[in-house]
Amino acid sequence: MTPEETHTWLQIQQRQTLALEKIAVSLEKLTAVVEQLTPRTAPNYQYSLESFKIFDWSGIGATVEKSDQHGAAVVSWGGQQFIRRSPANKYDPAIWFSRCTGKAEDGSNAYERLITFKPLSKTEVDPLPEKVRGLARLD
Numbered sequence: 555m556t557p558e559e560t561h562t563w564l565q566i567q568q569r570q571t572l573a574l575e576k577i578a579v580s581l582e583k584l585t586a587v588v589e590q591l592t593p594r595t596a597p598n599y600q601y602s603l604e605s606f607k608i609f610d611w612s613g614i615g616a617t618v619e620k621s622d623q624h625g626a627a628v629v630s631w632g633g634q635q636f637i638r639r640s641p642a643n644k645y646d647p648a649i650w651f652s653r654c655t656g657k658a659e660d661g662s663n664a665y666e667r668l669i670t671f672k673p674l675s676k677t678e679v680d681p682l683p684e685k686v687r688g689l690a691r692l693d
Contacts, residue, residue, distance in 0.1 A: 601669065601674075602672075624638075629651055647672070649672075651667065652667045
């Protein structure tokens with residue numbers, strides 16, 4: 555290789571290194587933005603048990619990956635898969651979608667829930683005061 559070729563080759567290498575460093579910085583910034591926008595834990599939405607069969611999973615940003623005769627069995631949300639669970643015990647009936655997130659301090663598995671379908675209590679709603687109705691222009 556001639557001295558001129560060596561010099562040109564070194565210049566190309568320097569430009570490539572500089573370009574790679576810029577790409578790395580951009581990726582770090584992009585990753586930071588994505589991490590800020592992505593929830594760190596599943597939200598454990600609460601819906602009525604009756605809504606399970608007809609639930610619109612896209613409304614919470616989830617996709618049904620597997621289903622069976624009972625409905626959704628595995629859903630994806632935030633890049634993670636959540637599996638349908640339901641207790642067979644004396645407690646209130648419920649269906650939820652959860653995933654294992656690792657081990658708890660006591661050595662047991664730690665879980666997070668994406669959504670829970672359960673009987674919702676029929677709580678009486680208080681009427682809105684006249685002042686609030688007027689300000690909200692509800693009259």
